[in-house]
Amino acid sequence: MSKLVVIGDGMVGRRFLEAVVQRDPSWDVTVLCEEPRPAYDRVRLSAFFDGVSAEELSLASDLDGVEVRLGEAATEVDRDAKVVRSASGEYPYDKLVFATGSYAFVPPVEGKDLPGVFVYRTIEDLENIKAHSEGRRHGVVIGGGLLGLEAANALKLLGMETQIVEFAPWLMARQLDEAGGGVLKQHIESLGIGVDCSTGGTRIEAVDGRLRMDTNREGVSYDTDLIIFAAGVRPRDQLARDCGIEVGERGGIITDLSCATSDPDVYAIGEVAAMEGVCYGLVAPGYAMAEVVADRLAGGEATFPGADMSTKLKLLGVDVAQFGAFDGPLATTYLDPANGTYAKLVLSDDAQTLLGGMLVGDAEPYPLLRASVGGKVPGKLADLLGGGEIEGALPDGAQVCSCNAVTKGEIMGAIHEGCHDVAEIKSCTKAGTSCGSCIPMLKQLLAEGGVEVSKAVCEHFTQSRAELFDIVKVTGITTFSELIARHGTGSGCDLCKPAVASILASLSNGHILDGEQAALQDTNDHFLANMQRNGTYSVVPRIPGGEITPDKLIVIGQVAKEFDLYTKITGGQRIDMFGARVEDLPKIWRKLVDAGFESGHAYGKALRTVKSCVGTDWCRYGVQDSVKMAIDLELRYRGLRSPHKLKSAVSGCARECAEARGKDFGVIATEHGWNLYVGGNGGFTPRHADLLLSDVDSETLVRTIDRFLMFYISTADRLQRTSKWVEGLEGGLDYLREVIVDDRLGICGELDALMEKHVANYADEWKGVIDDPEKLQRFVSFVNAPETPDPSIEFEEVRGQKFPAGSTERSQPVPLGTPVIVRSSQGK
Amino acid sequence: MTTPPFEVVCEFGRLVPGRGVAALLADGAQVAVFRLLDDSLYALANTDPFTGANVISRGLVGDRGGEPVVVSPLLKQAFSLKTGACLDDEAVSLEVYAVEVVDGQIRVGALSEVKAST
Numbered sequence: 001m002s003k004l005v006v007i008g009d010g011m012v013g014r015r016f017l018e019a020v021v022q023r024d025p026s027w028d029v030t031v032l033c034e035e036p037r038p039a040y041d042r043v044r045l046s047a048f049f050d051g052v053s054a055e056e057l058s059l060a061s062d063l064d065g066v067e068v069r070l071g072e073a074a075t076e077v078d079r080d081a082k083v084v085r086s087a088s089g090e091y092p093y094d095k096l097v098f099a100t101g102s103y104a105f106v107p108p109v110e111g112k113d114l115p116g117v118f119v120y121r122t123i124e125d126l127e128n129i130k131a132h133s134e135g136r137r138h139g140v141v142i143g144g145g146l147l148g149l150e151a152a153n154a155l156k157l158l159g160m161e162t163q164i165v166e167f168a169p170w171l172m173a174r175q176l177d178e179a180g181g182g183v184l185k186q187h188i189e190s191l192g193i194g195v196d197c198s199t200g201g202t203r204i205e206a207v208d209g210r211l212r213m214d215t216n217r218e219g220v221s222y223d224t225d226l227i228i229f230a231a232g233v234r235p236r237d238q239l240a241r242d243c244g245i246e247v248g249e250r251g252g253i254i255t256d257l258s259c260a261t262s263d264p265d266v267y268a269i270g271e272v273a274a275m276e277g278v279c280y281g282l283v284a285p286g287y288a289m290a291e292v293v294a295d296r297l298a299g300g301e302a303t304f305p306g307a308d309m310s311t312k313l314k315l316l317g318v319d320v321a322q323f324g325a326f327d328g329p330l331a332t333t334y335l336d337p338a339n340g341t342y343a344k345l346v347l348s349d350d351a352q353t354l355l356g357g358m359l360v361g362d363a364e365p366y367p368l369l370r371a372s373v374g375g376k377v378p379g380k381l382a383d384l385l386g387g388g389e390i391e392g393a394l395p396d397g398a399q400v401c402s403c404n405a406v407t408k409g410e411i412m413g414a415i416h417e418g419c420h421d422v423a424e425i426k427s428c429t430k431a432g433t434s435c436g437s438c439i440p441m442l443k444q445l446l447a448e449g450g451v452e453v454s455k456a457v458c459e460h461f462t463q464s465r466a467e468l469f470d471i472v473k474v475t476g477i478t479t480f481s482e483l484i485a486r487h488g489t490g491s492g493c494d495l496c497k498p499a500v501a502s503i504l505a506s507l508s509n510g511h512i513l514d515g516e517q518a519a520l521q522d523t524n525d526h527f528l529a530n531m532q533r534n535g536t537y538s539v540v541p542r543i544p545g546g547e548i549t550p551d552k553l554i555v556i557g558q559v560a561k562e563f564d565l566y567t568k569i570t571g572g573q574r575i576d577m578f579g580a581r582v583e584d585l586p587k588i589w590r591k592l593v594d595a596g597f598e599s600g601h602a603y604g605k606a607l608r609t610v611k612s613c614v615g616t617d618w619c620r621y622g623v624q625d626s627v628k629m630a631i632d633l634e635l636r637y638r639g640l641r642s643p644h645k646l647k648s649a650v651s652g653c654a655r656e657c658a659e660a661r662g663k664d665f666g667v668i669a670t671e672h673g674w675n676l677y678v679g680g681n682g683g684f685t686p687r688h689a690d691l692l693l694s695d696v697d698s699e700t701l702v703r704t705i706d707r708f709l710m711f712y713i714s715t716a717d718r719l720q721r722t723s724k725w726v727e728g729l730e731g732g733l734d735y736l737r738e739v740i741v742d743d744r745l746g747i748c749g750e751l752d753a754l755m756e757k758h759v760a761n762y763a764d765e766w767k768g769v770i771d772d773p774e775k776l777q778r779f780v781s782f783v784n785a786p787e788t789p790d791p792s793i794e795f796e797e798v799r800g801q802k803f804p805a806g807s808t809e810r811s812q813p814v815p816l817g818t819p820v821i822v823r824s825s826q827g828k
Numbered sequence: 829m830t831t832p833p834f835e836v837v838c839e840f841g842r843l844v845p846g847r848g849v850a851a852l853l854a855d856g857a858q859v860a861v862f863r864l865l866d867d868s869l870y871a872l873a874n875t876d877p878f879t880g881a882n883v884i885s886r887g888l889v890g891d892r893g894g895e896p897v898v899v900s901p902l903l904k905q906a907f908s909l910k911t912g913a914c915l916d917d918e919a920v921s922l923e924v925y926a927v928e929v930v931d932g933q934i935r936v937g938a939l940s941e942v943k944a945s946t
Contacts, residue, residue: 459893481865491865493890494899494906519846519865523886523901526847531901535881781882782858783838783849790858790882792875 001028004297005084005093007074007239008032012270012286013099014039014059019294021063027297029066030091032084034073035122043283046150048126049157050737051675051694057123077243079263097293098240098253098261098268102233102281111204112229116211120151120230129228133158136225140164140213142201143230144171149315151230152193156316163194163222165215167231170197175311175322176358179335183342183360187318196220201227235272235279248274257303259293267293280307284402308402310370312363314731317738319363324356324373334385336361343385345369345377352376367441371398371408400445401431401438408445415449422446423727439730457718458495461488465643465718469503473714478508479516498522499718502605505641506713507754509761511768512641513775524603527779528765529585534793534804537585538578539565540602541592542638545612545630545650546573555595563588566801572609572647574600579802581789586779589766598764601639605719607646610634611659615652615669622652624669629698630658633667636702637709639762643716643725646709647681661689664722665705670694674701678708678736679726687723690733693741703752707740710751834928834935837861843869843934848898850874850885851936859925859936860885862898862909870909871925871936876900877914884922 004020004027006013013031020027033039038060048057060068069086076085077096084091104119106112118129133139139155141148144166155162164171170181171188185195203214204227214221235252246254246262252274259267259275270286271279280286285307295302310323328346335342341361348355354377359366365384371394372378378394394400396409406429414428422442426432432439455464461484463471468483477483480500484492492500501520505512512521513528524530529537541556556575560567563584565577580588602608612630616622630650640646649658650667660666666677672695680689693704716725729735738744740751769775780786794805837851843863851859858874862885874882879902887898892915897906905916912922926937 460890490894491889491891491896493892493897494888494904497888497890516846518844520888522888523883526886531883531886533879533881533902535883535902777842778844781850782852783842783861784836784851788852791856792858792880792882 001026002094003027003092004029004095004097005091006031006097006099007077007084008099008101008236008270008272009035009039009068009070010099010101010270011039011042011059011283012101012290013097014061015287016097016099016269016290016294017063017066018061019291020297021066023294023300024298025065027065029063031066031068032072032074032086032091033068033070035124036071037123038068038070040123042121045120045123045126046154046157048123049130049154050734052691053694054123056691074239077239077266079243079245079266082265094265095297096266098237098266098272099270099290100236100239100272102271103236104229105232105234106229107200107231109201109204111206111211111213114204114206114211116206116225117204117227117229120147120154120228121233126154129154129226130158132226133160137161138163138224139226139228140222140224141228141230143232144168144195144197145174145230145232146172146311146313146315147232148230149188151228152188153316155226155228156191156193160226161192163196163224164188165199165201165213165222166195166197167200168197171195172320175320175326176360177327177344179333180320180342180344180358180360183335183337183340184315184318184320186337187340187361188316191316193316233271233281235274237272240268240272248277248279250279252277252279257292258296259289259304260296267296269293275304280309282307282309282311284308288405308370308399310373310402312366312370314734317744319359319361319366321359321363321366321370322356323358323366323370324354326356326358328355332381332385336386345381345384347377354378364440367400367438368394368444370402371400371441400441401429401433404430404433406431411442411445412449415446415451420446420451423724455717457499458493460484460490460492460496463487465499465503465720466715468500469506469714472500472503472507478504480504480520481516492520494522495718498525498605499643501525502641502643506758509757511763511772511775512765513769513778527582527585528589528599528603528769529580530603532578532804535582535790536578536793536804537580537582538576538602539580539585539588539592540570540574540576540600541597542600542634543574543609544634544638545610545627547612547627547631552595552597555591555597559588559591562591564795564802566803570602570609573611574602574609576602579795579804581781581793583780583786583789586770586776590770593764593767593770598638599766601765605642605644607634607637607640607642607648609647610637611647611649611663613650613652613655613657615650619652621655622669623671624652624674626650626652626658626667626669629667629669629674629701633702633705636759637705639765640709640713640758642709642713644719644721646722662686663689665689665708667701673697676701676704679723679733681721681723683721685723689723690726692733692737704740706755707748707751708736710754711736711740711747714751714754834926834930834937837934837936840929840932840934846889848885848887848889850882853936858882860887860898861927861934861936862889864889864896864909869927869929869934870896870898871927872898872907872909872912873923873925875922876902877920877922878903878905 009031040057072086074084104121139160140163141151142165144164152162152164170178171184200216201213237247237253240253253268255268255273269289292302312321325346329349330347333344343359345357346355354372394408398408400408419425419428456462497520560577566579568576570576610630610633612626615626646664648665649660649663651658651660652669661677662680662682666689668675676693677689678692781790795802796805845865848860848862860872860874862870874884887901889898896909899906907914907922912924914920
């Protein structure tokens with residue numbers, strides 16, 4: 001078996017390993033990784049300060065035939081013996097790949113090694129910065145490029161006063177011109193971050209437990225607690241230099257377009273490679289190199305396709321994008337100082353061809369512009385520059401997703417083969433799955449492909465559910481008939497009526513069967529129970545957090561026995577009683593309510609359960625009281641009507657016994673508090689919830705869940721689970737966090753008030769029925785024979801309990817090896 | 829035209845506007861009677877042909893393209909309240925019953941092709 005040694009396990013190295021294993025699994029691969037952890041997403045490094053853990057940034061995956069030796073740095077390459085050495089071992093190779101990446105460049109400033117001075121490159125760097133920031137208040141970032149702004153954002157997230165010092169005359173000088181850099185500076189200063197350009201540190205000294213940095217500017221020095229050098233990176237090529245492989249004048253291992261170095265058995269990929277003399281500091285060209293070498297190792301002839309250096313970022317909440325050429329024969333610009341936006345387009349001398357450009361403050365036209373580079377200008381210049389409506393068709397060859405190299409043609413092909421929404425395009429083509437900046441473009445292409453992305457609720461309302469929610473909220477309309485008369489057509493249907501019923505229930509008080517609302521409820525809501533296939537109902541009392549007393553268990557047993565109900569434990573830690581006849585429902589609930597039970601809302605688009613593990617009360621591993629938290633959450637949100645059902649769980653430690661990450665909102669205890677995950681679900685397309693907050697106290701946790709739920713209820717589509725809703729948010733989880741944690745839209749007060757109203761006005765729906773003779777009248781099989789049960793309902797006994805009669809495949813024993821026909825069944 | 833034998837079902841006021849009730853006829857047949865928001869009445873057989881369950885009376889009413897319908901609460905097929913025809917499967921339909929109000933009482937007739945009205 002041929003031996004492959006890879007030095008370095010970063011993003012590009014990891015992509016390379018995956019590509020090798022996929023194309024030619026016969027290689028015996030050893031990876032030497034200097035860092036103590038496997039590859040992680042360095043592009044999202046700053047998210048570490050936003051509550052994302054090192055584990056979640058990890059890109060590690062188990063790959064067959066690959067041995068990753070963590071914390072073991074390669075120390076020597078002996079090309080004659082074809083062996084790589086480390087402090088503890090020797091690794092012979094047939095082919096060797098350098099994927100050593102870069103190191104942070106620190107200019108030779110006196111005092112650069114003092115405690116409190118950091119670089120911004122690895123998770124360890126970030127951990128050290130975080131630890132040092134505690135109890136301190138001021139930090140200086142040296143460098144106003146991409147990395148420097150990331151570092152400034154990190155300090156801001158740590159709650160520090162932050163000062164950026166940049167040697168160039170303006171920010172992001174490699175991506176922006178002076179005007180663009182000026183607009184960016186204006187945005188950043190408005191966030192309370194200081195920006196001094198044309199300034200460089202000359203000397204750092206320790207003064208009274210703090211740091212003082214002198215600069216090249218007369219009389220300008222900074223007293224601070226912490227300094228971060230983020231002034232660029234340099235290729236880590238020392239090992240290659242030491243073994244005589246050719247390196248470039250400004251560093252980097254020289255390669256040809258096949259990524260081969262001056263030694264044909266040695267390749268270099270990623271930031272350490274100087275491809276025909278040029279180092280690329282972005283991940284996309286690195287990924288392309290990884291694919292090239294994997295192909296070569298499998299016997300292919302691939303060459304580097306060229307790099308698209310376009311970037312689009314959200315830095316400190318400001319959109320910044322640069323694409324194609326930085327300058328050219330003809331340039332046209334637009335500056336809006338009031339809104340803080342700047343746009344520049346670089347054109348051919350006849351102004352017909354788009355060569356490149358940049359956008360600051362508003363990067364909406366970026367996907368279209370980037371994909372049009374080298375082609376015809378895709379619209380009127382005034383619209384492209386000034387944020388007007390843009391209409392223009394891209395050529396099929398234009399790359400829409402640069403992260404994954406997906407062209408418009410491939411996406412249109414997928415649409416014609418049946419992809420009907422963004423989620424389907426993502427899974428089919430991989431477009432939009434990395435940075436997500438092309439998602440608005442995917443929506444446009446869906447429209448171009450003739451896919452109606454109508455959000456209309458049904459034929460009676462052209463509005464989406466979110467729009468109807470706003471209409472009801474603003475107008476104060478309280479009835480369906482008024483809403484449809486003023487804002488819809490016809491008499492409604494089984495789509496719009498329950499949707500409006502849910503909106504009315506979310507926004508107003510009163511029983512869901514009061515007055516006209518009764519006519520809107522789906523049959524399950526109308527009878528406050530779940531209809532099953534033979535027309536009988538199932539009954540689920542609320543058991544908050546899954547905690548129940550023996551006495552209450554006995555009541556459930558007695559009720560089930562008296563009314564001859566089939567009983568089953570549900571997945572949500574409750575007990576479901578099946579086979580209840582409609583006329584028995586009030587009698588069953590009279591007994592349950594008397595024993596202290598409430599409706600479990602198993603029938604409604606509402607909060608179902610909050611599962612829990614046993615937490616600190618009993619478990620030797622638990623770190624927080626998960627049961628109490630689950631009960632508190634379930635009691636807070638019980639009865640809350642929403643666009644779809646809501647499920648939750650609370651786990652008392654990281655072992656996650658309550659399976660909280662499979663829930664719409666899941667809570668996992670940490671030693672310092674709680675982690676909140678949102679947007680998970682089981683069902684047809686399972687999805688793990690994403691981390692929204694970490695290590696927060698109980699009050700912050702509950703307040704954030706309040707806002708998450710109310711924001712979801714206010715803006716989601718009909719029957720849209722939280723997972724699809726979060727995925728569909730432009731800006732995704734970061735945007736969600738900005739809205740409900742940072743209150744960027746200024747709506748948190750309103751969301752809080754909506755939830756307070758819900759909590760204050762909650763009343764048990766079943767109690768409201770059994771105390772109301774008028775509502776009780778409905779619970780009969782026959783209006784003209786209230787005491788007569790439906791004679792057509794029959795049961796048979798199986799395994800000691802009753803089942804609907806006539807389910808032959810169930811009553812017959814199934815011979816082993818015979819396929820069992822799975823019936824479709826109504827959702828519980 | 830001979831008047832079919834009618835059976836009294838209940839008072840008109842028992843029906844919630846926009847919903848249905850089930851009635852058991854003397855011959856054992858089950859009928860679903862609906863009152864719409866404009867107080868018009870319709871009556872169809874109560875048995876859902878797709879599942880065999882007697883649940884049509886518990887479906888939501890509304891319209892599809894202007895045709896008044898009831899939607900089965902189990903698998904959500906729509907049936908015309910006027911003709912009983914299933915709009916999602918032309919091979920299936922529900923029987924239509926005559927229905928009228930006399931002295932405030934709802935009366936349901938035997939199977940009829942007469943269009944029901946108040």
